Every structure is written in C-alpha cells, then in structure tokens.
Amino acid sequence: DEQIIINEAKLNEKKKLKNKTKHLNDIDEDDDEITKGGKEKYEKTPDIEHGDVVFYRFQQKIRYAPDQIIRYDWSGNPLILTKLDANTLSTIQKCRYCQSSCVFEFQVMPALVNFLKIDNQIGLEFGTVFVYTCSSNCWNDNNDLYRFENVFVQADPDQNLFD
Template sequence: MSSPAPDLVLVGLCDGELDSMRHHPTFMTSKVGGQPDVPSRLLRHFPCCSRCASALVHVVQVYCPLEGSPYHRTLHLFACPGEACCGRSECWSVLRSQCLEADTTCRPRPQQEQPLSATDWCDSADDWGIEQQQGDDGWGENAMKQTKHETAQNGTKAEDPATVDVEMSSKLKELQLGPSENAPPCFCPYFISVVEESDLFGEDRELAHAHELLRDYEKREGIAVRELDCDEDGGGGQERYEKTKVKHGDAVFARFMKMISICPEQILRYYRGGKPLFISEPPANMPQVVSACASCGGPRTFELQLMPALVSLLRGESSELQLEFGTVLVYTCRSSCWTSGTNKAVEEFCYVQSDPDQQLFK
C-alpha cells in the first residue's frame, strides 16, 4: 500500500487466510494478525501495556511507503487483549519501521533472534550451516566418502544412506517452527487487499446496494443524515450537517455509519494527511491530544484507522484472545523522520474510540 495522491482514500479488505506453511510474509506484506515482520537490520520488538504491563499482541501490519521517498515503510499496531485495556488508547502502540532497498538483503539475525522461525524456510535461507565443497553439493559423493572414512577410523559400521535419511526426517518432524519464546500469542493471520474508495462506486449495482443500506439504517435510527455545503465565508472548511433527531443521540456516529455504508466490510481506511472518521464526538482539544513526534519533535498527521469490521477477524487459538473497539486512529510523523543505521522502530501515536453500541450490551 503506497501513499495515495491527496484526497484519495484507500480501503483495506480481508483477502483470505495467510497459511504460514505456504506463504512467507515479509515487512512488505500488509496483513492482519500473525507475528510482526521487520527488515533484517531492525530488532523485532513487542511493546508492553502501560496499564497492566502485559506484552501487547500484534494486530495489523501495513506496508505504506511514501511517494518520492527512498525508504520502505511499514506500520505495526499492537494492543493489549485485556478486557479492561483494549478500549484505552494508552494500551495500544504503533511502531513505524523504515529501511532502504540496500537493507533488504538477507543478513544473520541478531543474537536475540536465534530460534528458528517460519521465515527461515525461504529460498534465501542458508543451507543448514553446512559449507559446500568445490564440485560438491554438500550431501554428494565427497560428503559420503568423508562419512565412510570417519566411521572406518572409529571402528564403526557406516550407516546406510537410506537410514540416515529416515533419521534426519524424524528429527525434522520434531522441530517446532514458530515465534520465539519471548513472543506473545498472536491472532490468526489474514492478507489485506487494498482498493481505492472511489472504485467502490464504480458499478450501479454496488451503488444501489449502498443506498439501500443507508435507507435501512436511516429508517432503523429514525434519522435523515444529509451533508450540507461547506461554508463559503471562511468557515475553516468544516462540514456542517443537518441537525436531526437521532435515536441514540449521536450525530457523529450517524455520519460514521453513512460513510462506511458503501463498504461495511472494510477493515482499514488509509487517508494520510486527510481527516479521520470519528465514531463518537472527539475531544475539543484533539489537536493537542495528538502528541508531537517523540523522535524529531515535529507535528504528526493522520494516516489510517482500523474499522469495526476488523473486530470479528481478531480471534486467536484461545477464546480469551480477542479485542473490542470502535475505531483506532493512527497519527504519524508528518516528515516520517528516520535515522540512518538505527535498529529500532519509531513509536507513533494512536487514539482509540469504543463503539457506542457496546454500551447497550453492558
């Protein structure tokens, strides 16, 4: 997902389950769940919850290089699955990783990353640490001669190659591929596909379906949400909406539902530099709530948000591993600052809003 042109909104959709036995995602893969993938020079880091100190679980990985930038760029969102934590902004974390093309070649993992993981089984992985001899494939004639010579010197009988293969296969079956011991449990992984929001209006059938969903919503809530023209007298470009009586008393929520009615299944909305869709009334001092970049001190800008449809995908092997939220807004450094040679990701800012309807079930 590259940074779109101004006023171009990208929508993320679930694009099928990511099978770790068949697919080998990298930091250039946009996905839900799984373990975070980072460039080889960066340390894989799991932040902790500032409230309960538990390790945060990886929620979403978004590959989002900026137009005109030489850097690859990836955002990782983490959250605490604790029931009392997941709806709090301070219990979420977003990390930004960047690297140059020259940094994407395979290198030995840092000392902390010694345990094997599924990504070590790619074409660029090493040959089990066995050096090849010139004119030999590592398991060919020269290797077999060496084995027979050593066993003869020790007075033992050389094992049959077939027996060696069987023993090697049994040992391989005992290998447990997966995250290191320090990695927390993870959500089931899914690919994310990206479409332009404007493309969702392409077919009359889809547009008619969107209008039908909107009419059903308005009928159910007893409202008629209609955008009015922006002020032309220098009103700051703020949108105004017809003040109608909403059953749940939340016109912001009504607007949110209207905007996503064209594609209710969207799990992510990307609009760097644009305006977020609030699901409930934001704080009056929202510009002050969004802190400055901790790395360079510069301002942050809105980049993306997680949508309610994502909640149903966030399920782990344990029924206790799940999240509840309305929307999660991500703000990143406007200049996307990065220090060359660093091995740590930059922490950005996220703001969590709960779903107003959740209060009806508590």
C-alpha cells in the same frame, strides 16, 4: 445502431460513477468540517432527532464498504465514530524522534474484530483507532525496525452492552 447503444450504456455508467464520486466527495467535505469542529449537515436532518448524528455520519460513510478494516488518508482526517471534545485530537503529541508535528495517517475500523481469530474469552472490542505519524517522515531505513506512533482509540459506543 449497436454502437449507439454501447455508447449510451458507457455514458450512463460514466454518469453513475460521476454521481457516486460526487456523493463520496460531499461526505469527505462534511468529515473535514466535523474534524475541525464545524457544524454537521445532519444536525439539521429531522430523521435523526433522537440519535447520535456523528455515529449516523460514520454509518453513512462506511455503508459503501462495511467490511473495510483500514482507512488510509495521510495528512487527512479520521472518520470519527462518536462526538469528540473540541480539543481531544489537539492533544496528539509531536514526533518523539524529530519533534515534528504528527499528522493523521490511517485508522483501524471496527470490522477488523470480525476478521481476527481471537478466543471469545479475550473480548477485544473497540470503536475505531486513529494512528498519527511524523509529518516529516523521519523513518530511518537503516536503523529502524519499528517506531512508536501516536494512537487514539475511540471506544465502541455500545461497549456497556458487552460488559
């Protein structure tokens, strides 16, 4: 009897994990569509009639880990904070060292500001920062101490409230 209860508990945990994983995968698929200029599912959601659907999706995605400061997804897609023009990310330049295309590698999340010990007078505010790196990974361990990368900063949508 005790073993049956343990097995049922394990099965329930697996089901919960599977459902959570499916939900996160669904969100990732939606993110891919937004980054490629596709139609967002939330545009049809009546609860967001007066809001920013892209920001809503951003909030929905990070609510599982609101204190995350880095999102890593090499050759993936960034989690967009506010709507971008269709061609904005296509302006990312080629690698300045080998001329290969650059791919999304990671993004710095807004929560980073909360962890930094910065004087309030500095006023560091940003929405999110996308970092694109060489798709050929042309880093040279023997000679390179650092590399210039392509960075795209999305401003905080509430920036006007800080001024």
